Amino acid sequence: MPKTQLPATIDVEAELEKIARRYKAAGGVGINVLNLIGGQAENLLDRLPASVRKQLEGATVRALDHAMSAAHKSRGHVPDQASWLNSAVSAAMGAVGGAGGLPTALAELPVTTTLLLRVIEGVAVEHGFDPELESVRFDCVQVFSAAGPLSDDDGSDLAFLTARIALSGKAVQTIIHKVAPRLAVVMGQKLAAQTVPILGAVAGAATNYAYTSYYQDMAHVHFGLRKLAIEVDVAPEELNKRLVVKMRALTVA
Template sequence: MEPIPITEPELAPDDLATLARAKQALEAQPLAMKLASAVGTPIERLLERLPAGAHDTIADATRRALDASLRAAVATLGAPAPTLAGDDNGAAPSRAPSAKPRDWLHKVAVATTGAAGGAFGFFALPAELPVTTTLMFRSICDIARSEGEDLREAEARLQCLAIFGMGSHEQDEQADFGYFVARGALAQAISKASSELASKGVAAHGTPALVRLMNVIAARFSAQVSEQVAAKSIPAIGAVLGAAVNTVFIDHFQQTAHGHFAVRRLERRYGSAAVQAAYRAIESTSSGRASRSRA
């Protein structure tokens, strides 16, 4: 007797449209290209002009910034999700999508820190980056909650932190769908770290699983912070352009968060296999853009 073939559930038209928008957000042009458009200079050229020791400074500032976001996430774990900028009542999140996140409010706040960074240059990085990253993390949490994530759960909060490690897929360009490759690279580390957080709470900070996860995220995020810093390295960049660079920076990660948490919401409804199959069937806007640039 032949086995009965198992068919995956088909996504409803509205959900398929949501998935198409998510894929477009997740496969948008790399951050370096967006920053180059903002400042009018290739980022690769600006990276070469960074002062000696800049990458060590960036790596250290990145790690401190991510650690501040992790501490904020762990400190309130298990309690109702904190009120984020733009919230009216701070109600505990549900698994159903909630009110739309106010991305613009976080953009304004991050633009303000960018203006300060633009005025004081590279030396402002150690002070500016933790503030900028914390604001971005809060925005990501806001987006996650809008897609039905329960931010009282350790795994949901680590998924928010992991967005900083999903913002770049350049190394996965040859994959059929690089988002799932990048996500899969973080999945095991997130699972182990969330288990430690769920069982140990605040005491889990500094445990091997969390350290490994932070190392993976920091390595990926640091590369994009370097691109952001390079964009601000133009002599006399000023406050206006510094604000513009930071706006591009947060928008890049907001779009990644919108795409990622929309995919997770659909997976809760249809299952991972069905969503991945549908995702793969959608024509990639980024591949179309790449083919046109090669023509």
């Protein structure tokens, strides 16, 4: 009689260590972007006209609305791509957007947002989650609340991993409006980088590459934690607390 194979024991601490290290490494590329374009994150937004800054949040909401529909529909026509290819395509789009200054950068914003959301959905699938489920789409948008690679984040604020509101037919719209203000600042930094004189195309390619890499890593952090919570039957909130401890230990080290 064949022996029944028992499921492998999951080393929770080792898995949390991997997730913590991925989180810490995610924003590093942003520093290279800043060095490349010769700017500072805190003054990037000052490069945008006041009228654009004022309308940025509304534009971000519209971009996310468009992205949710377009990214999801594209799954039936275009398969998920390798991470390097996603970054390469995103960089090419950023170069085109930056080449024409602010007008083309604004036009490129919803396209890039769609690509980023599609990349996040792909990571969700990689971790075994079904993007047809509204709860998973909710999580995909929620990943955007991890700010961006140009933001000053010491890794201690991981609320985006466990924040929840009541899921309903309007849940995705609710999270879009909740995430939009923070994402507007992030996208504003990207737009401002793309308006750098002469270097617009280079800055556009570099920032898009950085953003794609960053959100790809954030998606792995988010869905990796979700998957671990299911596998070991531990509340995400509890794993989140333990992850914060790991993050702080890595910062001290």
